[in-house]
Amino acid sequence: MSSVLLLSSNGAGMGHLTRLLAYARRMPDDHRHVVSLSQAVPVVSAEGLPWEYLVSQGSSGLRPAAWRRLFADQLAEILDRVDPDVLVFDGTHPYSGLDAALASHPRTRAVWSRRGMWRPGRNTDQLEKGAWFDAVLEPGDLCAAADRGATAQVPDTEVVRVPPVTLVDADQLQERDAARAALGLPEHGPLALVSLGAGNINDTGDEVGAAAAALTERGIGVCVTAPAIAENAYSGDVHLVRHFPLSEHYRAFDLVIAAAGYNSVHESLRLGVPTILVPNRHTSLDDQEGRADEAARRGWALSAPTLTGGRAGALVGELLDHGTELAEAARAADPGNGAAAAAAAILDVASAA
Structure with missing residues (x-):
């Protein structure tokens, strides 16, 4: 049986780590080990997987060169101790030091898992690092028709492309009543999940505040994932939801208002929740505007550059009025979850070790 080391970068959210867990769930139970630069990595405990945290350069306070040496040494020690058949790195920027660690343990093969929809002209130098890996795996994007980034130009012969990946499938969702009970939400009445990052729920000039005011006016309860938002004094019906993965409980919500990151878009569309997308225009690489505009053009969701004003x-x-139609159209266009195909591709690389 192959052993797999799953290494996630330190992204702005949970996307990289969640994608690796989607692969891990479709692999045999034993011989999976998670290493992450994300401080959110303890959530892996709920999956029954062993995990380790490596401090990111930003959190370490070290100069980049010193951190790269530390990272290479720490990862090399983990490779020697765990001795995996394959390492899977999920991220858009393979760290210098990863190549040195892999070179120190030549038995371990390597796969680079990278989502597309990069901003045009950005990060092109990173494509050369594909040479560090035995295979490059690309989870698809429902909105790939709008992809103008560097990875979209890579020939199919150089990558393994699979359908869009999510941790949860629709047939794994909890029923509405059970989902609301698990999250501590009211049994009755409409609820909306607002997932727009940090914000001020009392300020209608802010995206979160504008969403909350519009929902409250229509008698819809507001659910947020950020404690700082929920704890603000607010006259409306606001609930803090804490669970990973939250997508397992999506039937608790009647609507979603979310940013247009890879995971949030694919979870909402695949799981059939009517959605308004508000792309984060300040991401360094992820083309959220392109993804949101394409989803709206296809009639799968609503999209707006801002909810304010x-x-x-x-x-x-x-x-x-039209959310059910949008959600049904999105589900009809879904080619299915690529997580199992990705896991199989990773195990194929491992078996060649």
Whole structure:
């Protein structure tokens, strides 16, 4: 049986780590080990997987050169101790030091898992690092028709492309009542998940505040994942939801208002929740505007550059009127979860070790 080391970069959210767990869930139970530069890595405990945390350069306070040496040494020690058949790195920027660690343990093969939809002209130098790996794995994007980034130009012969990857499939969702009970939410009444990052729920000039005001006006409860938002004094019906993976409980929500990152878009569309996408325009690499615009063009979700300035009310109203049609169209276009195919491809590389 092959052993697999799953290494996630330190992204802005949970995307890299969650994608690796999607692969891990479709692999044999034993011989999976997670290493992450994300401080969120303890959530892996709920998956029953062993895990280790490596401090990122930003959190370490070290100069880049010193951190790269530390990272290479720590990862080399883990490779010697765990002795995996294959290492899977998920991220858009393979760290210098990863190549040195792999060279120190030549028995271990390596796979680079990287999502597409890079901003045009960005990160092109990173493609050369594909030479560090035995295979490059690309989880697809439902909105790939709008992809103008560097990875979209790579020939199919150089990568293993699979359908879009999510941790959870629709047939794994908890039923509505059970999902609400698990999250401590009201049994009755409409609820919306608002997942727009940090924000001020009391400020209608802020994306979160504008969303909350529009939902409350229509008698829809607001659910947020950020404690700092939920704890602000607010006259509406606001609930803090804490669970990983939250997507298992998506039937608790009637609507979703979310940023247009890879995971949030594919979870909402695949799991059939009517959605308004508000792309984060300040990401360094992820082309959220392109993804959100394409989802709206295909009739799978609503998209808006901002909810402020009185826009939120009309968008929420439109979603209440047409959200079911949008969600059904998105599910009809879904080619299926690529996580199992990705896991199989990784194990194929491992078996060649």
